[in-house]
Amino acid sequence: MVGRARDFGLICGSLPPGPLNAITDVAGVAVGHRTLRDTGILTGFTAILPHRGDVFREKVRAGVEVINGFGKSAGLMQVAELGQIETPILLGNTFSVAAGIEALVGRALAGNPEIGRSTGTVNSLVLECNDGYLSDIRARRLTVADAEAALDAAAGGTVPEGAVGAGAGMSCFGFKGGIGTASRVMELDGRSFHLGVLVQANFGNAGDLVLPDGRRPVPAADAAPPAPERGSVIVILATDLPLESRQLTRIARRCGAGLARLGAFWGNGSGDIAVAFTTKAPIVHHEGAGIVPLDVLNENRIDLPFRAAAEATQEAVLNAMLAAPDTHGRDGHHRPSLADHL
């Protein structure tokens, strides 16, 4: 029976989770899925909205960590340079990046008539994993309309996990992977702050998974043919801590520690990317003032979000796996559910 890590007694680290134990514990963040299931097709898009306004007009401060750059994501270079995100974030499969870009550009153009006229252009943020083991990725079935459907489905509250949206065709340590999420609450100066993570988990070799209690579940051989890792994992981290982009970059890096604790070594063929943003102090596109005020975390306290990032990433991956059922895909390919092995 599928569930969440804590339902199985698996606790990652020491910080308390938020009310939903989800990225949506960060106020304003919304998640939407579009899932395609057809013969030989298990794929989809997942959208993460940093807030409910127009992200082009109110950009969010962000940082990027390329844990291993074997990937085809679009938009990361500008996020790293400017420390900001100016569209919703889309997760899809490797060959859906173009459709994702088109959807985000289309929405930005529709909402901002000045783009390409009196102001510059727009940087779409689309990340991806390869779902070709379970799904016919050569069919290139994901369309602009599918990306738009994921964006339109975005909502706060409980986040559907497992084999949904961009998680439909994922594999993880030889088991079924998918979308998962988790969060942590951080107490600072008497106030509570939140840090949430959402992962698209498609990484890890069969036999390498280590649970927080030391168990090492291994899928049956038929589900995990020996092969070099050609997965990937995307980690999206949201927080309501006030941070500058350099700090967000440092925090994003710690998501890699969460992956390593599960047994990953960030394999050659795995595009492992973490993107972190804060909902605090958005950057106004048409800002008139030359100098703008900003609150930032005292760097001496940054171990708190570092710890939260590692813990939430580790738990989000387990949530992705434990929510995903035993799945048969294209050409007889099969991924068992981790939940059936606990």
Place this chain on the structure above:
Amino acid sequence: MVGRARDFGLICGSLPPGPLNAITDVAGVAVGHRTLRDTGILTGFTAILPHRGDVFREKVRAGVEVINGFGKSAGLMQVAELGQIETPILLGNTFSVAAGIEALVGRALAGNPEIGRSTGTVNSLVLECNDGYLSDIRARRLTVADAEAALDAAAGGTVPEGAVGAGAGMSCFGFKGGIGTASRVMELDGRSFHLGVLVQANFGNAGDLVLPDGRRPVPAADAAPPAPERGSVIVILATDLPLESRQLTRIARRCGAGLARLGAFWGNGSGDIAVAFTTKAPIVHHEGAGIVPLDVLNENRIDLPFRAAAEATQEAVLNAMLAAPDTHGRDGHHRPSLADHL
């Protein structure tokens, strides 16, 4: 009358150019253009083929330098991680990146049935500048077919320069920009090696241009309304020197010196990117051996390609500008030709 920099007596640096003074002086490299001209539309694609074979099967060693990361290019992250390019390179406008990806993915899938089945996916390399000053970029007129047309047009020999292909709508220092190319011959141990550069030149503020002889031509005010730079410049560098990817990255960085010599300071809104590859020692996708031999340049001699990279970049930009005629674009926008100011 348009021409090339040397026709105007402008010499950049001290190394001799190759026979064509073009990126195609590097044996095997081919360039193709697809240009769209219509009411309010001046745009296009330019394709650079590292060699005439299947680039997925025989990848070229490469390095990337992000001079300023305000840009929407696709594929750079994996080039940086793996030090290799596995598709032809497409240059287009900012909103044509998705079409470019689709074209490259389509070609790679058609030529390699194992992609997405028994092997991984493919990393498309598409770079861009914003041609929105002269062309209606919101119209999103460039299609997958246009990208394919540029790829199909690729040929060796003389490279059409100026307002062609992805250079159709470019602006540069308030003048008309475009596509330009130049090359240098490098003597080493009694052998001749070649280094060629192709630029998509769309950067620089009016009034900042400095010619190699110290002149500072300025366009008339109507052609250069005061505005923050929202340009970009893409530099593609090819060589037949044997190099490892770290060396190619170092060489790519020196393209920025060539830009700065023209008066650029790599403005905030300018996505300035250099990609360098060598045609030597391609990486075989289905390589069976665990260890592969490679020749590399003695690092003590690397000033030679450093110098060539800076000189050829500087000259390629001048060639792009001097080949481009006085041009009127959308909504009465106008860019004069630098050639008319010399």
Place this chain on the structure above:
Amino acid sequence: MVGRARDFGLICGSLPPGPLNAITDVAGVAVGHRTLRDTGILTGFTAILPHRGDVFREKVRAGVEVINGFGKSAGLMQVAELGQIETPILLGNTFSVAAGIEALVGRALAGNPEIGRSTGTVNSLVLECNDGYLSDIRARRLTVADAEAALDAAAGGTVPEGAVGAGAGMSCFGFKGGIGTASRVMELDGRSFHLGVLVQANFGNAGDLVLPDGRRPVPAADAAPPAPERGSVIVILATDLPLESRQLTRIARRCGAGLARLGAFWGNGSGDIAVAFTTKAPIVHHEGAGIVPLDVLNENRIDLPFRAAAEATQEAVLNAMLAAPDTHGRDGHHRPSLADHL
């Protein structure tokens, strides 16, 4: 009773260790210690020699990963730029970096009269951790002579571990830390290659340590006062695999995964650095040829050293801790031995 991880039944990962399970399993690599023990003083130097020749004349190919840059190491910038190491490597405490530089410069000048005359200068490589919890670091007791003593003591064979050399004053997860080492054998194309790691382990918060079997030993409260991490960990990785420097950089990065598996999140105040080098294809300082041949690993096989790097790092840290006895230092500070808690 102190010992090594395998003596306690602790196995990290799946690859087999080399004969010594030490960095000295890589032929030619030598390690030497100089330890200072006095009232309130527990400190020292550890030297790693990539080979027994003059490293300035025969440099080794290398890569660097700055896992967390809160550190005062000297020499890393040039290693990253040139992909080469040209002196032995010294590990010391934070305030001994200058003494380490002086020792390495002195040796290089003595052995190479052309330095500073007909050739350039020399890049010393000195890394450090803060041993101020157990030792009086303000006393600045380590001298150039101590660094030279460590260099002179360098030998192959079994490596003394635990509270020796630069490990004398280390702390790790609230326990006594120190110097540790481990290795892995990698089979490729019917040949055996070796990868060895040596760590200076001084990182981790009490309560965060996770053993490979899932146990979580916690030191008594007196030994682990709650405090922000001000440790660090240095990882030196040697291999006889033929690699280019970009590959070595990728491999160095995976040492961070080994640390994370132990419970680290690469804390703010912890300078976590990995340096990787190969003994294959040294770079001859006075190389006359313009082009030099090189063998490199097929990138498709790089998961093998990735896995070895993560496993050996994890095990080397455990070896460092388990070899170190219960230790009392300055001002009543105390670190218990992990070996006493298993």
Place this chain on the structure above:
Amino acid sequence: MVGRARDFGLICGSLPPGPLNAITDVAGVAVGHRTLRDTGILTGFTAILPHRGDVFREKVRAGVEVINGFGKSAGLMQVAELGQIETPILLGNTFSVAAGIEALVGRALAGNPEIGRSTGTVNSLVLECNDGYLSDIRARRLTVADAEAALDAAAGGTVPEGAVGAGAGMSCFGFKGGIGTASRVMELDGRSFHLGVLVQANFGNAGDLVLPDGRRPVPAADAAPPAPERGSVIVILATDLPLESRQLTRIARRCGAGLARLGAFWGNGSGDIAVAFTTKAPIVHHEGAGIVPLDVLNENRIDLPFRAAAEATQEAVLNAMLAAPDTHGRDGHHRPSLADHL
């Protein structure tokens, strides 16, 4: 007759200089020199104080750009990670880095008894160029006392330029190099901000120098034997603009454009480093609050300091060269003055 660039009619760019046209136009910044002149010895230290207080207790926000990493500077890694500087900055020669570290550590320990006891350690910032062409660098004549003398000499007001302090033994484009400085005033929202640069100029091949007016002065052959560049250039940039460290890093990068405009291509053997800091919003070491307020520049206005950085760097190098007289050094080595060639 020596002088400054503007005395010779050489103007770099378009922004106005500050009252002193020096880094000391940024309020609080102080510069001090210690020069050693003896038979065969032309060397020294130059100190830059970001402010007159204890820099460990009030750190300044900073960014680093490694233009070319062939250098032996100490302290840059931590500046890049934390975005802050916590000691004065010392410039010296390549083999004086250890003495510089010792001086800075000694001062920090003396002023802050809690270092190494209740708080962590301290990150010294020492940068260097190789003065071995004119001076006997193997003699290692610079001592801790010399570094302290430079620190003690630090003052505001006019900065001595040319062959003083760390500039004593510098060479530049085959001419005598040295220490130079320049500044720019930037108007923003009706207020004036300042950006100043100080360079230690020791780079460039004879024959490559280009003046802002297009002239290309070349030293006589005896002064510029053909040889690979083994120089370096250090650029220290100070400003009173409010900036976050990511912005300072972007600004530091533009110093490289100033160098390139002079004809540099950032040669292989040249350690070209830029460090930028702001005097605004210092970071309090013992900060108690978890969240701290900060003003930052609107990123859309960052072209202003970009331009200022490039211009001031270019002019500071010319000032360094034009202030330096014809100089004879060790073993008959000779560098003519650029001022004698205009």
